[in-house]
Amino acid sequence: MPELPEVETTRRGLAARAVGQRIERAVVRNRSLRWPVTDGMEAAVAGARIDAIDRRAKYLLFDCEGRGRLLVHLGMSGRLWVVPRDEPLAKHDHVDLELSNGLSIRLRDPRRFGAVLWLPAGAPEHMLLSSIGPEPLTDAFDAAYLYRVTRNRSAAIKLVLMEGGVVAGVGNIYANEALFAAGINPRTPARRVGLPRLGRLVSEVRAILARAIEAGGSSLRDYVDSSGQAGHFQDTFRVYDREGRPCTVCGAPVRLIRQGNRSTFYCVKCQR
DNA sequence: ACTGGATCCTGACTGC
């Protein structure tokens, strides 16, 4: 479900309705997510005001009035949205944050690849956050940076682009789309891509992520934002999920291959 | 030091 644009869309929706509210009570119905929900998280956040909701890569961070931060990751199938507190529970509704305005922030995650962790104030930065690369929409992510970190990398450019330590939050959909837009074959060893083409790639990653955020993210299967609204960026996919269909530029059929156990879609003619 | 592959889990879909 969620790549960076979907997480950012979720963040904005949540921030509009939850910042300034207090968490009256946290309810955990199933602790076995990717890692167990932190023991004592409920007590730690009870009564705390949510001062801000930030995003780092695909992690959402709820700033709990100086006590610490609640980290939420949506994994592959997670969804976080705002419901009336008495909204009936569905099968995979694992966590609720009951707010002082009568609403609840609810986490539903069928596959349970997501995470909910409590990061107390003053603790050393969590490992999950300390090894993340620059945010793609900041100036730290530029051609010179990408050039530097890829010089000794023989792995395919697409796999490297999807590594969180290289750049934060670029997942499978947007890696495919950005490489198409930049005209780069996803199988090219990263070190073989020169500075000008990396510059093009950086620009396209940024442009595509920005447009996807504007469009409210991409809705495949069942993704909806924090108020239940579907995104519509999927309508503009040029290669993702278009195997065999004509390339929108040259008409050649879009090809599907596997890289790192993930689907890669690309145009053999337009991406060299 | 890198690389590819396996892995966690459930649900949707396809083909027989």
Add this chain to the structure above:
DNA sequence: TGCAGTCAGGATCCAG
């Protein structure tokens, strides 16, 4: 209608 097999937006871990 049922059943087996495949695949999915993520990201860590491990052997080689």
